Amino acid sequence: MLQRPLLEDRIRRALARSRAVILAGPRQVGKTTLARHWLPPDSPRYFDLEALDAAARLAQPQQTLSALHGLVVIDEVQRAPELFPLLRALIDRSDTPGQYLLLGSASPALLRQASESLLGRVEVIEITGFNLDEVGEALQQALWLRGGYPRSFLATNDVDSWAWRQQAVNRFVEQDLRQLGIEIAPQAMLRFWRMLAHCHGQIWNAAPVAQALGVSQPTVRRYLDVLTQAFMVRQLQPWHANLTKRQVKAPKVYFRDSGLLHALMGIRTLEELLTHPHSGASWEGFALEQVLQLAQPDEAWFWATHQGAELDLLLMRGRQRVGVEFKRADAPRVTPSMRIAMAELELDALYVVYPGRHRYLLDDGMEAVPLGHLLAQP
Secondary structure (H helix, E strand, O other): OOOOHHHHHHEEEHHHHHOOOEEOOOOOHHHHHHHHOOOOOOOOOOOOOOOOHHHHHOOHHHHHHHHHOOOEEEEEEEOOOOHHHHHHHHHHHHOOOOOEEEEEEEEEEOOOOOOHHHHOOEEEEEEEEEOOHOOHHHHHHHHHHHOHHEEEEEOHHHHHHHHHHHHHHHHHHEEEEOOOOOOHHHHHHHHHHHHHOOOEEEEHHHHHHHHHHHOOOOHHHHHHHHHHHHHEEEEEEEOOOOOOOOOOOOEEEEEOOHHHHHHHHHOOOHHHHHHEEEEHHHHHHHHHHHHHHHHHOOOOEEEEEOOEEEEEEEEEEEEEEEEEEEOOOOOOOHHHHHHHHHHHOOOEEEEEEEOOOOEEEEOEEEEEEHHHHHOOOO
């Protein structure tokens, strides 16, 4: 298992300032492994709610939790939403010595309970698969092909990685959705998910997808929202400013893990990926996720006008505005669209991220940056 020092440091700092921290993300991304850095699973203060003995130990949760000192870890906490009001009461009691690290598979109910019951008392940290900073620049293409799920990325070969991702897709639609309290027919979700793979990197339009599936537009919007809440898909929202040009108002849709995208598109090898018609869109989404994970901005948007000007990613951090364009090209150049975005969005800087090796200036405030060099930017 690869070390994840930056993520471990984020969790450590969150625990230092908060009585409760939630690690939220899809299954199999390493939440339990991370938690074991702070508490071994055989500790009496570690509760895995998928295990029968842990459920039995929490049969009287108030008596059990109020008596514990030090860090308490509750894994798969979304299985016991009734614990959130109790945790709020325990956190608010000044004489309560406990601190809580809560692990949850992506669940709308989990985050809703956290926001309502633990508002102002808990930090939520999203946990994803491995990123480029963790695996190293030399393994960039392997990470792009296989995605960041540990068992997929660390598989012995591409065949084993592909097999794991195929099983992960089936397990998600057949088991995980139901365990998260979401009732959608597995085959319907699988058909939608595969169709959505061909919308990756595009502005969302429900109409053709609904027509192809023979369902209503509200139904496909619900499917999209379910995948978004489960951290499988990102809906990148458009930035609206008081500008003279008409602006796009629908979100862009990206798969959050490139390996699952490739599994649903039938891409098994790097050779197939590099020659696939959607290779450019796949790389854009992969690079976008790397930038978001490494930059940790306050807000992230895309920007587009109906006249054709666009910006792939607009990052906000405090009062700073940074634009990012993604170009799968050997030597990207300045485009008219980039100049318009630089001026109209009043960007402090604009980075053109590409898969090359050399970093170079494009224009005043604009720079071409290899993805592997972006680990300390923007």
